[in-house]
Amino acid sequence: MAGNIWVVADQWQGRLTDITFEALALGREVADAFKVPLEAVLLGHGCASLAEELGCADNVIYAEHPALAEPVPETHARALAELAQQRQPRAIVIPATNTNWGANTLLAAQLGVPGLNFVVDLKAVDGALEARCVLYGGKIQVRVQPRKEPAVIGLWPGARPADQGRSERKPSVEQAPVSLAAEPKVRLKRYIEPEAGEVDLTRQDILVAVGRGIQSKDNLELAEELARALGGEICGSRPVVDQGWLPLSRQIGKSGLTVKPKLYLALGISGAPEHVEGMKGSSLIVAVNTDPQAPIFNIAHYGVVADALELAPALAEAVRARKG
Amino acid sequence: MNLVVLMRMVPDVVEELEIAPDGKSLDQEALRLIVSESDDHALEEALLLKERYGGRVTVVAPEAPEVADVLYTAAAKGADRVIQLRGVEPGLGVAAMAEACAAALSAIPDLLPADLVLTGAQSIEDLDGLVAPLVAHRLGWPYLGVVTAVSEVSNGTATVIKEFQAGYRGEFQVSLPAVLGVQAAEKPPRYVPVAKVRAAMKATRIEEFEAPQPVPEPLQDVTIVALAKPEATGRAEMLEGSVEEVAGKLCELLAERGLL
Ligand SMILES: Cc1cc2nc3c(=O)[nH]c(=O)nc-3n(C[C@H](O)[C@H](O)[C@H](O)COP(=O)(O)OP(=O)(O)OC[C@H]3O[C@@H](n4cnc5c(N)ncnc54)[C@H](O)[C@@H]3O)c2cc1C
Numbered sequence: 009m010a011g012n013i014w015v016v017a018d019q020w021q022g023r024l025t026d027i028t029f030e031a032l033a034l035g036r037e038v039a040d041a042f043k044v045p046l047e048a049v050l051l052g053h054g055c056a057s058l059a060e061e062l063g064c065a066d067n068v069i070y071a072e073h074p075a076l077a078e079p080v081p082e083t084h085a086r087a088l089a090e091l092a093q094q095r096q097p098r099a100i101v102i103p104a105t106n107t108n109w110g111a112n113t114l115l116a117a118q119l120g121v122p123g124l125n126f127v128v129d130l131k132a133v134d135g136a137l138e139a140r141c142v143l144y145g146g147k148i149q150v151r152v153q154p155r156k157e158p159a160v161i162g163l164w165p166g167a168r169p170a171d172q173g174r175s176e177r178k179p180s181v182e183q184a185p186v187s188l189a190a191e192p193k194v195r196l197k198r199y200i201e202p203e204a205g206e207v208d209l210t211r212q213d214i215l216v217a218v219g220r221g222i223q224s225k226d227n228l229e230l231a232e233e234l235a236r237a238l239g240g241e242i243c244g245s246r247p248v249v250d251q252g253w254l255p256l257s258r259q260i261g262k263s264g265l266t267v268k269p270k271l272y273l274a275l276g277i278s279g280a281p282e283h284v285e286g287m288k289g290s291s292l293i294v295a296v297n298t299d300p301q302a303p304i305f306n307i308a309h310y311g312v313v314a315d316a317l318e319l320a321p322a323l324a325e326a327v328r329a330r331k332g
Numbered sequence: 333m334n335l336v337v338l339m340r341m342v343p344d345v346v347e348e349l350e351i352a353p354d355g356k357s358l359d360q361e362a363l364r365l366i367v368s369e370s371d372d373h374a375l376e377e378a379l380l381l382k383e384r385y386g387g388r389v390t391v392v393a394p395e396a397p398e399v400a401d402v403l404y405t406a407a408a409k410g411a412d413r414v415i416q417l418r419g420v421e422p423g424l425g426v427a428a429m430a431e432a433c434a435a436a437l438s439a440i441p442d443l444l445p446a447d448l449v450l451t452g453a454q455s456i457e458d459l460d461g462l463v464a465p466l467v468a469h470r471l472g473w474p475y476l477g478v479v480t481a482v483s484e485v486s487n488g489t490a491t492v493i494k495e496f497q498a499g500y501r502g503e504f505q506v507s508l509p510a511v512l513g514v515q516a517a518e519k520p521p522r523y524v525p526v527a528k529v530r531a532a533m534k535a536t537r538i539e540e541f542e543a544p545q546p547v548p549e550p551l552q553d554v555t556i557v558a559l560a561k562p563e564a565t566g567r568a569e570m571l572e573g574s575v576e577e578v579a580g581k582l583c584e585l586l587a588e589r590g591l592l
């Protein structure tokens with residue numbers, strides 16, 4: 009049992025998330041390269057039926073405990089530490105979602121092993137585990153080898169297609185007791201539903217997205233004007249929402265919405281991984297940024313190095329002229 | 333309330349980042365440093381809590397170029413005590429720095445007990461962990477991250493709001509003392525006029541504190557194989573020309589795809 013590759017299943021509102029399957033697809037490759045079993049670890053209470061969807065793994069370790077029903081990263085990390093100490097896997101892949109934010113770091117700290125963040129790929133290189141991590145808002149990639157086992161891997165969305173990690177096969181399921189001796193010091197009191205936006209941005213064909221490069225609330229009008237000309241809606245990155253220039257209901261990315269419009273026009277957005285995970289599936293991505301090195305140009309289809317404050321009105325004008 | 337804020341300097345990614353000749357680190361010479369964005373939000377949240385519940389705010393930051401400006405600015409905004417931690421190496425990864433900070437918190441005179449340690453939810457160079465959970469682990473305190481609000485601080489607990497996804501948030505009850513990774517303060521970080529910062533420079537003494545020995549090695553448990561800029565494959569096709577020309581080309585592209 010020692011030396012196996014583990015993938016921790018991530019849940020949201022009672023369902024397994026896409027990134028769980030992305031992680032399984034990646035874990036499958038790594039486990040095959042090391043010729044060891046791939047195991048999925050499912051934590052929760054009364055969620056045994058979810059194990060049936062984890063057939064990409066050879067085996068599911070299901071740890072059930074009432075405290076695990078709550079999305080408290082500390083509780084989940086303690087359960088994982090108990091299991092890992094008994095079974096000594098080689099690597100533990102944990103999807104880096106807001107839900108379990110910090111769980112990978114807590115687990116690594118408890119086990120006294122390295123916990124890598126921002127991991128976008130993982131493979132076996134000459135018998136060693138090697139991770140590729142994206143730092144500096146997407147501007148630098150780092151290849152690193154953890155030197156202790158189990159390596160705790162905080163995996164970012166998009167490493168593999170989710171469908172590659174889905175399987176019709178029914179895996180073997182093993183109940184694994186966890187004691188979670190201490191009372192949790194963090195408890196969920198309630199979920200707060202999103203404020204309903206006036207429009208459903210996930211159903212729009214055209215989105216004009218603004219980032220910090222828009223520079224002031226007044227300049228937002230330029231983007232709104234362009235969105236009107238194009239017949240689309242406006243949305244934005246986190247700093248724009250944090251400034252109160254746009255409501256949270258219009259934030260795209262990790263904490264916000266995931267959208268796949270026919271056109272995503274990014275104005276003054278750098279392309280940090282937390283933003284990109286919410287819009288990378290768009291059919292056509294056009295980015296406007298003053299910085300030719302901006303990471304957004306690595307995922308955009310078309311790029312323009314220009315001041316968005318000049319390009320937005322010019323484009324609005326050209327679109328209006330063309331539409332007549 | 334006794335509030336401690338951990339802040340640190342990170343490379344400004346608006347500038348070009350140069351990889352050092354060894355291929356395993358950034359060229360430190362070429363870097364311009366700024367305060368890590370969510371650390372600034374952590375400070376703001378601490379200042380808001382002080383205004384609401386009273387108490388004091390202490391800022392602790394590892395030594396780095398320009399960090400004095402950040403500490404004076406924090407003082408001008410309302411921090412009561414600012415401390416620079418010496419002997420912590422900058423660079424990729426944060427686990428060693430978080431260890432050193434946690435050890436220092438326990439060693440700095442008159443700092444603990446505190447009700448909350450606040451720091452950013454994440455920084456752009458958190459390769460080997462996040463600061464908040466590492467410090468929480470060392471202190472043996474509870475932790476919560478992606479925090480956007482703190483309220484109802486009483487009887488040894490606080491109500492803490494954290495962000496989930498798709499606009500959902502969660503309301504948590506957290507036992508104090510605790511460590512929080514702040515994503516965004518309840519209000520954007522306050523602006524402080526230059527004159528006020530200058531006044532703070534005269535009125536404030538930055539305390540210097542040597543990190544307790546031995547200071548952990550940066551990146552002790554991982555080997556850096558290589559740094560690289562993302563590959564050019566899949567890079568956008570760049571549209572050149574004047575703003576009007578580019579606008580015209582974009583119109584063509586959109587029309588071809590039936591988007592106009
Ligand atoms: C747990 C967690 C969750 C997060 N969730 C989200 C999320 O849901 N959504 C999100 O967006 N972020 C999220 N973030 C934040 C994310 O890390 C980035 O900080 C954010 O995406 C950066 O936004 P930005 O690109 O607008 O700003 P910046 O990174 O500051 O980029 C601004 C860009 O504008 C360019 N620019 C400046 N002036 C101009 C001009 N005149 N014309 C054209 N370009 C210009 C600059 O070159 C730069 O590239 C999250 C972070 C964490 C830790």
Ligand SMILES: Nc1ncnc2c1ncn2[C@@H]1O[C@H](COP(=O)(O)O)[C@@H](O)[C@H]1O
Binds near residue numbers: 223
């Ligand atoms: N022309 C610009 N180029 C790059 N980044 C910018 C520019 N203008 C503003 N920003 C970003 O926006 C932030 C706030 O801008 P300001 O309020 O003008 O200081 C800065 O810290 C920058 O990150």
